[in-house]
Amino acid sequence: MIGCGLIVFFYGYRYYSEAKQSRSLEETVALVRNREDYVEIDEISPYFLNAIMAIEDRRFMLHSGIDIIGIARALVSNLVAGEIVQGGSTISQQLAKNLFFSNQQTLIRKVAELLMTMDIERSFSKKEILELYSNIIYLGQGNYGVEAASREYFNKNAIDLNLEEAAFIAGVTQSPTAYTTNIELGKERQREVLDALSDFEVINFDTED
Template sequence: MFKKAIKKIIALMLLIALLIGLFFTAKGYILYKTSISKIPIAEIVQEITDKDSYTAIDDMPDIYLEAVVEVEDKRFYSHTGVDPIAIVRALYNDIKAMSFVEGGSTITQQLAKNLYFSQEKKIERKVAEVFMALAMEDKYDKDEILELYVNSIYFGDNYYSIGEASRGYFNKEAEALTPYESTLLAGIPNAPSVYSPSEDSKLSQERHKQVLDRLVEGNKLTQEEAELIFQNKKSAGGETND
């Protein structure tokens, strides 16, 4: 009798969870369709590419692009816009903390959020972000998405693209960035108000070290190469405009 009651309770809870999931999926889909009907993806992409600061991916240092992928979305080139592994990990950490402490968003989802949605942490917004990311992946290839992403993210100090950040912090175009500068900039968008060199150089350097460590873990740099980049700030041309 007791076991039957438990089974009924579990079945009821699963049904409720399913209904809640369907409810937020529907709300998210409506938000996605409403957003894309107001401004089609091609139109909003055109607005980005028309900016004077826009930088083509071929004009960015390879180490900068590798660093962005390693710290933001290391499975970027293998997923379809949504990373199930990252979502499960984020869900686990959120449940453990009983709060939204980790989003599990891919680079494509972050691009979708930056272009269409607010930073408000609502379930329907996350669902809409997923639909938008899938639509973007269907329309653009990975390099195009990465190019759009780094041309539309915030680097602090009112710099909203890699072009603006490279000129603002180092007085040069992105293609001339040194390994030091490239890896330093790659870590800023995670928390611009904290990691911007002009805000707190100590935290900026700590974040820079984290980026280099991720590159080592991803076999993009050896430990010796990472240490050389981190230690040779002046010789690398990495003086910031503090």
């Protein structure tokens, strides 16, 4: 068992190293920030920022990139449901995956993702990580990032999203195609986000460092 774990870590570390050698974290982030539809955090509705944390990573401001409590909670929920209903990945982990890795679910990729997550947490503030994540997530109908999605679904900029609109877009992240092509599913997911927000401690980013 230990031997298998060491082998997985070795190949995961190699995958991580190759990704960094191909293009550094700084270069990759610069490419994202140079996109035409990139928006800074103060150009994104606070409703969306809080909604995405409430539904994707409730402890985002507290953990250091890897949330053991969140992983345990997801495991229990999945065991009770008998299927995968929650993921354990943090926003930082999802950012690492989207910047560097494929969606292929393997232990080797997961190790590489965790190592890159630690780099991201060391290099950027929570506000920067949330800003980057909000700009690269796939939100259905060919739209990447909250600004593109806001224009597509509500014909407005990301800063102008109201609570219900923000909840809809934040909910799309789980299954972009399903929630943007099936109105009832989309509304059901929107309600889940609104419920998650009801007991979430809202963050005021205007006062955060």
